[in-house]
Amino acid sequence: MSIPHVLAIPFPAQGHVIPLMEVSKRLVDRGIRVTFVNTDFVHKRVIDALTDKDFLGDSIHLVSIPDGLGPGEDRNDLGLLAEAMFQVMPGKLAELIRKTEEKEGEKITCVLADGSMEWALEVAHKMNIPKAAFWPASVALFASGLSIPKMISDGIINDEGVAIKHQKFQLAPGMPDMSPANLTWACIGDVATQKIIFNVMVRVIKSMELADWFIGNTSCDLEPAALAFAHRVLPIGPLLANHHLDSSAGYFWPEDSDCLIWLDQQAPKSVIYVAFGSFTVFDQTQFQELALGLELSQRPFLWVVRPDTTEERDDAYPKGFKERISGRGKLVGWAPQQKVLAHPAIACFVSHCGWNSTMEGASNGIPFLCWPYFADQFIDENYICDLWRVGLGFNRDESGIIRREEIKRKVDQLLDDANFGKRASDIKEKLAKGIVEGGESHKNFSNFVQWMKAL
Structure with a gap:
């Protein structure tokens, strides 16, 4: 055959x-x-x-x-x-x-x-x-x-x-x-x-x-x-x-795996992981407020900054930012996200709420801070914050900017409330059961394969 x-x-x-x-x-x-x-x-x-x-x-x-x-x-x-x-x-x-x-x-x-x-x-x-x-x-x-x-x-x-x-x-x-x-x-x-x-x-x-x-x-x-x-x-x-x-086929940027070595040196559940997918672009003001918000948090962070993340082509970071956060913050162009989210050092995920990122965070029991950019990401934010209750959204000021103080406030609110992590862990367990033998997703995929083999 x-x-x-x-x-x-x-x-x-x-x-x-x-x-x-x-x-x-x-x-x-x-x-x-x-x-x-x-x-x-x-x-x-x-x-x-x-x-x-x-x-x-x-x-x-x-x-x-x-x-x-x-x-x-x-x-x-x-x-x-x-x-x-x-x-x-x-x-x-x-x-x-x-x-x-x-x-x-x-x-x-x-x-x-x-x-x-x-x-x-x-x-x-x-x-x-x-x-x-x-x-x-x-x-x-x-x-x-x-x-x-x-x-x-x-x-x-x-x-x-x-x-x-x-x-x-x-x-x-x-x-x-x-x-x-x-x-x-x-x-x-x-x-x-x-x-x-x-x-x-x-x-x-x-x-x-x-x-x-x-x-x-x-x-x-x-x-x-x-x-x-x-x-x-x-x-x-x-x-x-x-x-x-171990496979990264399908990615558009080479991954920087050094960040995994850096994560190994961080305490469990201590690192804020920040990544906005492949489309999100920031203007200079918002980019700098995000940088200063991460600095203000006083927590270790891993931030994925694509080469085309900002509209500014020169150094878009606030003056002296890189020097001030060296050792506590790690900046990479593209991260092996599944490995990062599975790492025990990750405490939360600041995300654009693309569906892949949403599924990856949920599968690893990670609570979210939601920063949707466009398209279906607003629906995903509603799931995360309102239905699953494993994350929080940010408030913008009157000029539409998420300010550094708001970023720090929401990081603290999320990480100081153990209920977010507990609900995220419950979802992780349920998802794991669905993809192993006997689980709903596993059965559906097996039936799909059988259909194809019978053609």
């Missing part, structure tokens, strides 16, 4: 590539071959950042297709990127599938597409290939997409996704509160971009009907109400619960 061959295609952003790569590694563990399709731009970043160029071996074949944008165009402009991909990538994907099948002499068993790459399901449908969708974000986000027609008829948004009402609402009991102004498409870029992303969401929801299987990086313990609402999504997460911890 021939080995099943899956073609996996993520949305070209760090928070989408990593979890689909994790699914791919787990498929390989079950005897399935994977061709992993990035855009040319992301493919180069992933290859350049790989520590061991050959470690994926023959099991996961990394390939790429163009995203439709020119070399100098801004791929952080999600509206521009979404439109370009929609025009160019379906044809390129169909071509890649044909070439792969000719070369291999056998058909692709299944196309496994990120939910935001909904057109890939349509390509597979036209080519008569079985298809599965993967949702890397919270199911609450998918549920908000499913609810677009109802939100329009209830007068919460208009038919272009623009908020009409401003009071918070719940899609179902037990789901996070949502604010119309914080709906995912309303938190991305300018008005034109928001309209594009809203239309993408509408297309995504429609295309999901084509999927034979629909899996998500979540757990029935984290999102019971959202999973009941969007009942087609089968939870297989958390995908990042210390599985294959």
Whole structure:
């Protein structure tokens, strides 16, 4: 019997590539071959950042297709990127599938597409290939997409996704509160971009009907109400619960592992870990207030500062900051986050609340300080603070800045209250049970693999 061959295609952003790569590694563990399709731009970043160029071996074949944008165009402009991909990538994907099948002499068993790459399901449908969708974000986000027609008829948004009402609402009991102004498409870029992303969401929801299987990086313990609402999504997460911890395939920046040696020298539960994912950008004032807030806390901290974290290209730190915090603070360009969060020295996680970071923090029993930036991160903050009660949010001043005194106050409030840590530990235990044999996520993934092997 021939080995099943899956073609996996993520949305070209760090928070989408990593979890689909994790699914791919787990498929390989079950005897399935994977061709992993990035855009040319992301493919180069992933290859350049790989520590061991050959470690994926023959099991996961990394390939790429163009995203439709020119070399100098801004791929952080999600509206521009979404439109370009929609025009160019379906044809390129169909071509890649044909070439792969000719070369291999056998058909692709299944196309496994990120939910935001909904057109890939349509390509597979036209080519008569079985298809599965993967949702890397919270199911609450998918549920908000499913609810677009109802939100329009209830007068919460208009038919272009623009908020009409401003009071918070719940899609179902037990789901996070949502604010119309914080709906995912309303938190991305300018008005034109928001309209594009809203239309993408509408297309995504429609295309999901084509999927034979629909899996998500979540757990029935984290999102019971959202999973009941969007009942087609089968939870297989958390995908990042210390599985294959030695592998960093899929990262866009080389990791600085020296920070683990530094963490080894810190006391248990003493270090504030600060990381804002791959998109968050700070203006100079906010960046400096964050730096001074960490200094003011008088606690050890590990802070991930990407090369493009600030709008300021020169040294953005407050004068004398690096000298004053040397020994107590560690600054890195990109950290091996799963290893960091699993380290006994970590006390709390100052996070942008991207879903991967949320799942990683929850899986390691770490309490959060929430600093959402855009898109679905506001929904995730509601989960963390209001439903799971394992974190706190920050208050901004009248000019929209989170001040240093507020940062110190919230760090102290979180770490001086043992209940946050206790609730976080309870969630860690529940999540661990879900992914071992007999757990809900484990069963769902096994069924998914069996379906694929039976094709």
